[in-house]
Amino acid sequence: MLSLQSVFVFMLFAAPAGAQPAAAQAQTSAPAQREMRSRELIINDENANTLHEIHVAGGAPTSLVLPQPLADQGGAILAAPPDIIPTPSRVPASATRLLVLSPAKDVPAGKSFPLTLTFADGTVQSFRLVTVAEEVDIQIAVKLQMQAKASAASAPALTAAINSLRAQLDECQATSDVAGTARIAALVLRQDLDKPQAFTAERRNVRHRDKQSRLLVEARAVYRLFGQSFLVLGVQNRDASANWQMEKAEIAVSGGSSSQDAKVLSAQMDVLSLPPDETARVVIAFETPAQGADQRYLIRLFERGGNRHVELTDVQL
Numbered sequence: 650m651l652s653l654q655s656v657f658v659f660m661l662f663a664a665p666a667g668a669q670p671a672a673a674q675a676q677t678s679a680p681a682q683r684e685m686r687s688r689e690l691i692i693n694d695e696n697a698n699t700l701h702e703i704h705v706a707g708g709a710p711t712s713l714v715l716p717q718p719l720a721d722q723g724g725a726i727l728a729a730p731p732d733i734i735p736t737p738s739r740v741p742a743s744a745t746r747l748l749v750l751s752p753a754k755d756v757p758a759g760k761s762f763p764l765t766l767t768f769a770d771g772t773v774q775s776f777r778l779v780t781v782a783e784e785v786d787i788q789i790a791v792k793l794q795m796q797a798k799a800s801a802a803s804a805p806a807l808t809a810a811i812n813s814l815r816a817q818l819d820e821c822q823a824t825s826d827v828a829g830t831a832r833i834a835a836l837v838l839r840q841d842l843d844k845p846q847a848f849t850a851e852r853r854n855v856r857h858r859d860k861q862s863r864l865l866v867e868a869r870a871v872y873r874l875f876g877q878s879f880l881v882l883g884v885q886n887r888d889a890s891a892n893w894q895m896e897k898a899e900i901a902v903s904g905g906s907s908s909q910d911a912k913v914l915s916a917q918m919d920v921l922s923l924p925p926d927e928t929a930r931v932v933i934a935f936e937t938p939a940q941g942a943d944q945r946y947l948i949r950l951f952e953r954g955g956n957r958h959v960e961l962t963d964v965q966l
Contacts, residue, residue, distance in 0.1 A: 682783075685784070686785070697795055700775055701774075705752050707753055709787065710750065713789050714791065715791055717793075719748075724766065750778065757780075761778060761779045850875070852872050854869070863957065866882055867884075880932070881932055886929075895952065898931070904942065913933060915933070919931075944965075945964065947961070
């Protein structure tokens with residue numbers, strides 16, 4: 650009775666692109682009655698959970714042409730005791746897309762060995778190695794065509810995520826004008842018809858400039874509409890070696906002996922990151938405080954992940 654001892658010698662090695670498996674050697678060593686096959690194995694959503702068979706035979710190397718490199722750790726695992734099948738030596742994942750199985754003898758009838766492959770993108774697929782009398786696989790080109798069951802880091806999954814984000818962005822852009830109009834309508838609905846001054850809509854030019862933290866900041870104008878104010882600033886980055894990103898803005902108002910914070914509703918810059926020697930516009934939206942004589946504003950801009958903050962004091966709006 651044939652023992653499983655010394656059934657397989659398992660080899661994993663790097664092969665240059667375009668390398669062909671040694672089919673000619675296999676033809677001389679495999680039994681004459683076996684058909685030597687070269688085929689594709691397409692793995693998709695429907696058969697992703699199937700334990701795919703690989704037909705092997707003693708003395709006939711079987712080459713698996715992989716769609717991508719294997720993971721650095723545990724990329725190829727053959728479940729068998731070490732004294733039966735030696736543990737394969739590791740090869741850097743970027744070095745090979747060719748996995749060669751070289752059994753010393755046929756797998757006994759009714760027996761099989763599971764083979765688990767983990768690819769660089771995290772996809773895991775399992776196979777079972779068996780010997781059949783009719784044929785032997787000399788070369789198998791493995792192709793991964795999964796969508797719903799694809800690994801989160803796989804190309805199909807990343808493409809689907811990008812397409813979804815692009816669709817959401819297109820939808821936001823398509824509805825931005827409508828949303829803005831609806832917001833103004835909501836502001837009108839909240840006004841008290843018995844207080845006409847609540848409908849005040851005006852633009853006032855502002856002249857206030859300061860240089861701090863290698864930034865030149867200038868208050869340019871303020872718009873007031875339906876109880877809200879929109880302050881427009883110009884910001885020039887005078888640091889020759891670092892970009893500047895705005896994290897948030899704060900506004901406080903003082904008049905006479907009292908001081909209070911104004912509720913900031915939004916603070917936006919027209920670029921995500923301001924390069925050296927470039928100028929951007931900043932718009933700060935805040936609730937218009939009760940008007941009083943001799944009011945002064947304190948405006949703070951905070952840098953994201955840094956300490957290049959700006960504080961404009963004694964600003965008249």
